[in-house]
Amino acid sequence: MTRYTIAASEAAALLLPWYDRHHRDLPWRVSPPMARQGIVADPYHVWLSEVMLQQTTVQAVKAYFDKFLRLWPTVEDLASAETEDVMKAWAGLGYYARARNLKKCAEAVSREHGGRFPDTEERLKALPGIGDYTAAAVAAIAFNRRSAVLDGNVERVISRLYAIEAPLPAAKPRMRQLIAELTPAERPGDFAQAMMDLGATICTPKRPACSLCPFRPKCLALHNADPETFPRKAAKKEKPLRLGAAFVAIDQAEAVYLRKRPETGLLGGMTEVPGTDWTARRDGATTLDAQPFAAAWQPCGAVSHVFTHFELRLSVYRANVIAALPGVEGWWEPIASLKTQALPTVMKKAIAQAIPHAFNQG
DNA sequence: TAACCGTGGAA
DNA sequence: TTTCCAAGGTT
Numbered sequence: 001m002t003r004y005t006i007a008a009s010e011a012a013a014l015l016l017p018w019y020d021r022h023h024r025d026l027p028w029r030v031s032p033p034m035a036r037q038g039i040v041a042d043p044y045h046v047w048l049s050e051v052m053l054q055q056t057t058v059q060a061v062k063a064y065f066d067k068f069l070r071l072w073p074t075v076e077d078l079a080s081a082e083t084e085d086v087m088k089a090w091a092g093l094g095y096y097a098r099a100r101n102l103k104k105c106a107e108a109v110s111r112e113h114g115g116r117f118p119d120t121e122e123r124l125k126a127l128p129g130i131g132d133y134t135a136a137a138v139a140a141i142a143f144n145r146r147s148a149v150l151d152g153n154v155e156r157v158i159s160r161l162y163a164i165e166a167p168l169p170a171a172k173p174r175m176r177q178l179i180a181e182l183t184p185a186e187r188p189g190d191f192a193q194a195m196m197d198l199g200a201t202i203c204t205p206k207r208p209a210c211s212l213c214p215f216r217p218k219c220l221a222l223h224n225a226d227p228e229t230f231p232r233k234a235a236k237k238e239k240p241l242r243l244g245a246a247f248v249a250i251d252q253a254e255a256v257y258l259r260k261r262p263e264t265g266l267l268g269g270m271t272e273v274p275g276t277d278w279t280a281r282r283d284g285a286t287t288l289d290a291q292p293f294a295a296a297w298q299p300c301g302a303v304s305h306v307f308t309h310f311e312l313r314l315s316v317y318r319a320n321v322i323a324a325l326p327g328v329e330g331w332w333e334p335i336a337s338l339k340t341q342a343l344p345t346v347m348k349k350a351i352a353q354a355i356p357h358a359f360n361q362g
Numbered sequence: 363t364a365a366c367c368g369t370g371g372a373a
Numbered sequence: 374t375t376t377c378c379a380a381g382g383t384t
Contacts, residue, residue: 053380060370060379094368097383131382151380169364196380205378206373236377266367308367345369 004162005181006218012184012191018214019194022201026058027065035190043117043142044075050134051102055095058200064093075117078103079110087269087342096270096344100263101129119143132176141189148180149192153199158182159231160203163220167232203227239306245287245315246275246347248354249295251323251332256351256358257292258341259330266307271342273350274330278312287315292330295319303353305346312346318354 020032028049030041048068052061067089072078078086083103090099105128109117117138118124125135132150139145150158155168158175166174184191202209208227210216221227249257256273263269274292291297297317305312333341335358338351351358 050380055367055379055381056369057371057379092369094370095381097367098381101382129382133381137380149380152378153380193380200380268367306369308369309365 004220006161008182008184010218011182011215012186014214014218015194015198016187016190019190019197022197023194024058024197024201027062029193032190035187040144040189041142043119043138045069046138046142047075047105047117047130047134048102050137051098051105051129052093054098054134056093060093064090074115075106075109076115078106079115081106083269084342088340091270091342092345094344096268098129100269104128105130117142119145121145121147137192140192144189146183146185146188147192148176148183149195150176150179151196153196153203154179154192156205156231157195157199157203157215160208160221160227161215161219163225163230165232167234169234171231239309239311240280241311241313242278242280243313243315244276244278245290245317246273246350247291247297248273248316248318248351249292249321250318250355251321254335255332256335256338256355257330258333258343259292267344267346269342270344270347272344272347275314275350278310278314287317291317292328295321300354303346303349305349307346314346314350316350316353 023032025031026049028041028045030039049061049065052064068078071085071089072081081103083100086099086103087096090096090102093099108127109115118127119139121135121139124130124138125132130138136147136149137151139147140149150172155172155175158164158178159171162178164171164174179195198213198215202213206228210219210222210227213219216222219227221230258271259274261267261270261272274290276287276290288297297319300316300318302313302315305314335355338358343351348359
């Protein structure tokens with residue numbers, strides 16, 4: 001029983017010329033002409049972009065990538081930064097464990113590797129926040145290693161090329177084996193980026209542009225099935241609804257009472273306004289138990305926010321207080337500087353619900 | 363292994 | 374409006 005195979009040399013011959021013509025120009029990339037002259041992207045830039053791009057769109061990452069390079073031009077600069085400043089700069093990008101691990105990784109590179117990123121997959125993967133994908137990507141793109149780079153784009157391309165019927169995530173080891181066989185020794189970094197560009201622009205989740213695809217003569221799904229139905233995926237479960245309350249206190253100088261969340265877990269290490277736990281209960285009786293201090297709390301509506309594994313509905317309460325007294329666990333932050341705080345989106349929504357002009361220009 | 367962990371844009 | 378999901382990692 002012989003299985004369907006595509007030679008790495010054939011894959012390279014089809015994909016690399018396509019990449020030379022149709023690659024995306026991205027801020028963290030070295031263009032193919034430069035790459036063929038032996039110019040390699042800065043490992044710090046590659047690593048920073050790859051971490052930011054985990055489960056995040058290119059469009060969302062661009063502005064953050066520029067901001068981080070402006071604030072911390074080298075990995076040593078980032079290693080020396082205050083974690084709090086890193087969290088503030090990351091605010092809004094999501095998955096905040098990435099920011100905490102980014103800082104830890106920079107420190108490890110500085111301390112354990114003399115400020116230079118290791119150039120092998122194995123040693124890269126030993127660093128915080130670097131898993132299978134990111135280790136392979138940095139090794140291939142920044143160090144020209146022939147590593148098997150498998151991300152969501154590549155999974156989709158591979159699943160269609162070989163018409164893989166097994167659903168994700170169970171099929172992932174099989175896909176890793178296939179991409180390892182398919183990756184050429186020639187220009188492995190460009191090959192990896194080409195696979196991802198192909199998945200992002202041609203071999204898209206919906207309505208793939210198969211007529212423009214360089215792999216068209218080799219794609220089993222195109223010839224034997226419907227490419228759009230790949231990759232097969234296990235059914236996902238629905239998100240439960242959780243309820244909670246948030247308290248927005250404003251003093252006479254228009255400062256808001258904020259506090260820091262625990263370092264781990266949901267929105268770990270980020271800033272918040274005080275509030276209740278977020279539970280599935282509909283019990284309003286305990287709401288005021290969570291007030292940061294006694295005040296004339298007025299209900300001012302609710303905000304909804306969708307997290308990865310649940311939906312949240314927050315009842316928002318507002319109180320105007322005479323003076324900024326308490327400060328037991330938090331601090332008073334002027335409205336003017338709220339936008340530079342480490343506030344996750346759900347907290348900005350809650351504050352904006354209580355103070356509509358809080359995040360206005362100026 | 364499966365649950366946990368954000369956000370915003372597109373269709 | 375709802376659904377999907379984007380260059381995943383950690384526990």
